[in-house]
Amino acid sequence: MRFTIKNGILLPSNTIEDSRPISQIPALPQPPLNQDYHFNGNLQQLLTGKQLLLNDIPFPLNEIQSHYENGYVTYRHGIIYKGKQPACARCGNKDQQWFAYYPCARCGETCLYCRQCIMMGRISGCTPLIGWNGPVPDTIHPEKISQWQGTLSKGQSEASNRVVGAIQENKELLVWAVCGAGKTEVLFAGIEAALAAKKRICIATPRTDVVLELTPRLKAAFPEITVASLYGGSEDRHLYAPLTIATTHQLLRFYHAFDALILDEVDAFPYTVEESLQHAAIQARNPASAMIYLTATPNEKWQRECRSGKRAFTTIPARFHRHPLPVPEFIWCGNWQKRLQKNRMPVNVLRWINERIQANKQALVFFPHISLMETALPILRQFAQTIEAVHAEDPDRKEKVQKMRAKEIPLLLTTTILERGVTFPNIDVAVIGAEDTIFTESALVQIAGRAGRSKDHPKGKITFFHYGKTDEMLKAKRQIIEMNREGLKRGLLDC
């Protein structure tokens, strides 16, 4: 869009002569709030704490403009120039490679746009980010906010108290909870405290699956609270809610919205995505707000910061069922890739698999690459024709996981795609080629975390078959042993 400034106010303009695309107007004036103006309540609900594009807003431009002129709506730059260097205000992109140009029918100029966040709608040199500057919507909460009936383990309740404290004092806190510790329940008291203080709170997670799984649990725990569940294509887009559950992508649409932001599985991102996520998280938070990070596997930098006292953290070193984490065993299996090329597999691997089939014990077997896994599949089917393999682009992925759950598959071969999120109650786990660089410390801890999850079957065997131990394997094992030791020391284990 092109704007012109008249009497200290931005006016949309269609004439080229006296107007400019918004990114070329250095200082954007903000009119003072007119208390007598009758603002549109729907627009208020939609825009509070947001930064949206004109295309995202189902109201005509003249209505938005009138709210701006009366001080209720803000226009911000979509693309910010520092000298000649552009940056995307929404996703933080500054990398040349993620920008491109197009001849723009909106402003009539060659417009720069950001490719990095284009899936959320295109931001270009003539795009205003539209936000709210008026009063926030009233929220009236019931007397009893939480209806959650469950109880917390000792480990959970210690962490829960820390979360409440961080939220009340607008602090940052890392909750380092082992796989199977029951981390969601640890949030309930904190959420309740935030809502009681009329704070707006958000749980953000990288995966849509997790949003869909958390939504009903939170709605059940807080039945009278409006919950917005946000992911690509969700219907709650326009809903104003004190409690939001969103994919981390959706955070890009928020601006100074949340008094408490809970980031789940921070470690699940590839390194390159992390920067734009950090940017999105910082923008979505209020300047004074709490930030809770949840993870089972903090990266090395974060672990170091925890040890040196630079990062506030709390651990839940034991599972809710009070049994120790199964510790992986390392078994050398020679040059297994070379063998596989000749359509053979190491004898000790075959024995491990045959034992599981004979004993009727389900197992997950991880491979570093699809092609290796697909070569292994026909070889392993000599033990059972029903063995299956699954990977990220497999269209039958969901069905196969479902069949595994229904115990119709004795053994499921997988790439790292099943390293987190999915749980089966009673399985053993093997990694073939644990020396591969794809198996980082955190990947291996997550993989080990698949075993021994239910209280009826708290033990499970974890075997890392390798062609030379790596540091990552040793660190993963050390981390698991450390957690067990701490669990024992704090009295969180029964044995």
Add this chain to the structure above:
Amino acid sequence: MHLFPQDRCLICHEIIHPAIGWGALFSQEKEHFICPKCDGRFEKIDGEACRICNRPFHSLDGKFRDGNLCHDCYRWEEEPEWQGFLDKNNSLFLYNDFLKEVIAKFKFRGDYVLAKVFAPFFKDELARIAPDFLVPIPLSRERLVERGFNQAAALLIASGYPTTELLTRIHSEKQSKKSRSERIHLPQVFKVEPNISLEGKKVVLVDDIYTTGSTLRHAAKLLKEAGAASIQSLTIAR
């Protein structure tokens, strides 16, 4: 350090390693905007196809075929008022799930630079057809402002060919849900620029997808009635 901004795939953003696994569509001389993996996911249209609309016969049940025409084209050509306006449609690729995703990102998300992915193929086709005028199917003013650019014009600009805006839209785009008979009997959706002589000219209409062919046939009819000698069309997908 990225010395060569071109070395990343425009679709998946992976670094392009030109040494390995060239797909069938790659040739060494062409500039590479995409990686071999993405390249391999496009399915080029070849083999026997409908004489008019370019629909491949190998995936078509025999009963939907009438000689060298598909049943759809046969029915259009049966109607005297639609006969012989569109001489031939040329499409590059099958509209598979991958291409659907790429076109959606290009057109609906507005990732203009993706036009470059198709430009080398457009160049080849246009060199072969050698038209006098290249006409992008126009968008309505509202749609153009909403999207920011016309995807058909973008394809031509990226291919280095000039566009001639011979057509303007007089009705909005919202016709995709209408039945076939409604589409055929729809009043004309375009009007022709009166100040350009079309007498004896070879015109190529450009769009992103050939779906029902009705938009292209409406445009072809107008241009032929305005004097054009022949009308072909060129689209990415079929």
